[in-house]
Amino acid sequence: xxxxxxxxxxxxxxxxxxxxxxxxxxxxxxxxxxxxxxxxxxxxxxxxxxxxxxxxxxxxxxxxxxxxxxxxxxxxxxxxxxxxxxxxxxxxxxxxxxxxxxxxxxxxxxxxxxxxxxxxxxxxxxxxxxxxxx
Numbered sequence: 001x002x003x004x005x006x007x008x009x010x011x012x013x014x015x016x017x018x019x020x021x022x023x024x025x026x027x028x029x030x031x032x033x034x035x036x037x038x039x040x041x042x043x044x045x046x047x048x049x050x051x052x053x054x055x056x057x058x059x060x061x062x063x064x065x066x067x068x069x070x071x072x073x074x075x076x077x078x079x080x081x082x083x084x085x086x087x088x089x090x091x092x093x094x095x096x097x098x099x100x101x102x103x104x105x106x107x108x109x110x111x112x113x114x115x116x117x118x119x120x121x122x123x124x125x126x127x128x129x130x131x132x133x134x
Contacts, residue, residue: 037113
């Protein structure tokens with residue numbers, strides 16, 4: 001793999017983050033292959049196909065999910081990229097902050113074929129009660 005491919009994978013991952021922040025599901029899903037999978041968290045039943053992945057991101061947008069990178073996006077020597085981040089989401093109980101490591105795999109055309117999010121129940125960093133601070 002060359003430097004341009006690594007930079008492009010990082011750009012795609014950043015665009016997915018920016019699309020989530022903007023609430024733009026179409027912007028996110030255009031980066032996924034038709035038969036891609038999303039497994040969030042790893043060990044759960046994967047979401048399969050672009051339509052189902054759009055539904056996954058629709059729910060994330062509805063929960064006002066926001067990604068805060070902990071480290072820069074990393075590209076591999078193969079067609080994969082990873083990032084460590086905290087995701088903040090709104091729940092009926094208040095705001096949750098979850099520490100996540102995410103790995104995205106790409107096909108040769110640089111469409112995401114797999115997104116796997118690694119986190120467990122004890123990676124929930126905090127919960128702000130609903131209505132706190134208002």
